[in-house]
Amino acid sequence: MSKAIAVFGSTGTIGENTLQLIRDYSSLFHVDCLIAGKNIERLRGQISEFHPPFVSVERAEDADRLRREFPSLDVGFGEEGLKVAAERPSSEVVVMGIVGFTALAPTLSAARAGKTIALANKESLVVAGTLVKQEALRHGAKILPVDSEHNALFQLLEGRPRGDVRSLVLTASGGPLLRRPELPLEDVTPAIAIKHPNWKMGPKISVDSATLMNKGLELIEACFLFDFSPNDIEVWIHPQSIIHGAIWLHDNSCLAQLSKPDMKSSIGYAMHYPARLDGPIPKLTFKDMAQLEFLEPDTIRFPCLELAREALKLGPSHLIALNAANEVAVAKFLEGKLLFPQIPQVIRRVLERHQARAVDSLNTLFEIDRESRHASC
Ligand code: MG
Numbered sequence: 001m002s003k004a005i006a007v008f009g010s011t012g013t014i015g016e017n018t019l020q021l022i023r024d025y026s027s028l029f030h031v032d033c034l035i036a037g038k039n040i041e042r043l044r045g046q047i048s049e050f051h052p053p054f055v056s057v058e059r060a061e062d063a064d065r066l067r068r069e070f071p072s073l074d075v076g077f078g079e080e081g082l083k084v085a086a087e088r089p090s091s092e093v094v095v096m097g098i099v100g101f102t103a104l105a106p107t108l109s110a111a112r113a114g115k116t117i118a119l120a121n122k123e124s125l126v127v128a129g130t131l132v133k134q135e136a137l138r139h140g141a142k143i144l145p146v147d148s149e150h151n152a153l154f155q156l157l158e159g160r161p162r163g164d165v166r167s168l169v170l171t172a173s174g175g176p177l178l179r180r181p182e183l184p185l186e187d188v189t190p191a192i193a194i195k196h197p198n199w200k201m202g203p204k205i206s207v208d209s210a211t212l213m214n215k216g217l218e219l220i221e222a223c224f225l226f227d228f229s230p231n232d233i234e235v236w237i238h239p240q241s242i243i244h245g246a247i248w249l250h251d252n253s254c255l256a257q258l259s260k261p262d263m264k265s266s267i268g269y270a271m272h273y274p275a276r277l278d279g280p281i282p283k284l285t286f287k288d289m290a291q292l293e294f295l296e297p298d299t300i301r302f303p304c305l306e307l308a309r310e311a312l313k314l315g316p317s318h319l320i321a322l323n324a325a326n327e328v329a330v331a332k333f334l335e336g337k338l339l340f341p342q343i344p345q346v347i348r349r350v351l352e353r354h355q356a357r358a359v360d361s362l363n364t365l366f367e368i369d370r371e372s373r374h375a376s377c
Helices: 013-024 040-050 060-069 078-087 101-112 123-139 148-157 203-211 213-226 263-272 304-314 316-334 342-353 362-375
Strands: 003-008 029-035 054-057 074-077 093-096 116-119 142-145 165-172 233-237 243-249 254-258
Touching: 003 013, 003 078, 003 101, 003 263, 013 029, 013 040, 013 093, 013 263, 029 040, 029 078, 040 054, 040 060, 054 060, 054 078, 060 074, 074 078, 078 101, 093 101, 093 263, 101 116, 101 123, 101 316, 101 362, 116 123, 116 263, 123 142, 123 213, 123 316, 123 362, 142 148, 142 213, 142 263, 148 165, 148 213, 148 243, 148 254, 148 263, 165 213, 203 213, 203 316, 203 342, 213 233, 213 304, 213 316, 213 342, 304 316, 304 342, 316 342, 316 362, 342 362
Parallel strands: 003 029, 003 093, 029 054, 054 074, 093 116, 116 142, 165 233
Antiparallel strands: 165 243, 243 254
């Protein structure tokens, strides 16, 4: 029996890689539903190829169009469509490839429906890590991280007594600006910022990678996923993106997970878990590993990683503020309304003005998110 996969963000990078795996391993997987935003043209092609019984899109008018074009297809839209897709009894694995805060509600729905969640979205853990974990535990859902670093750490930590592990190591490629110290940050255009050297990713995460906020969000993600304090998580710039994560044990042994930088590795791991796919990506050779470099992050030029560490210390409501400010600042930068070095400035300002408060309900969480977005404008 092949596994039914719900693909959230099907027209994005994670979605397209997931569909490539379903294409390559058609005896193991099939599409249960596709969830996309506004890229209807690409979605149309995916519907024709994979024949899912259900799709959901962002806008009602796009849903109407698709209903006319594919009369036998069940089509949802908006928040309700996301919820329906996350809870479908027929799906076994939910691949959560939606970017940003929007993924929180369907991630919680999937957790409450007891799904296996291949979680590529980091923002949902940043703003509601404790809640997402609690709901997964309560309803027997399993969260398998797809972010390459966390997927590596998951593989290294699984089945290992927590007491054996001293600390975690997150690697970061350093992004497109690492080798360009001569370039004034004011001159960094969206085109430069989204040109990632190793990974093919969407615009938001590529800008996050250039500012190092991606690693900041990943640090927070790792604290929640693995119950480690930020002080026990090292970050190293590793431009080749071959070592995705490592753990230090108490006897000072270091274990690492290595592969070519290809998202199909961690997505395939999560989709087929606990079994392993036969060759979803080309094998690494020792020649590929001949010149691995490791550098300390430049936290002066790129302050976002430290902003994330500060927000972690200040508490959960500051994490929501951090994420909201970052999403707004990155969107404005991509629209040409903000300069690159203003991204951390906006985030710092929002964090400084934010008054810590208890995040005791989902309503409060959404309220803090809304206020912080407003404060970021
Ligand atoms: Mg990553």
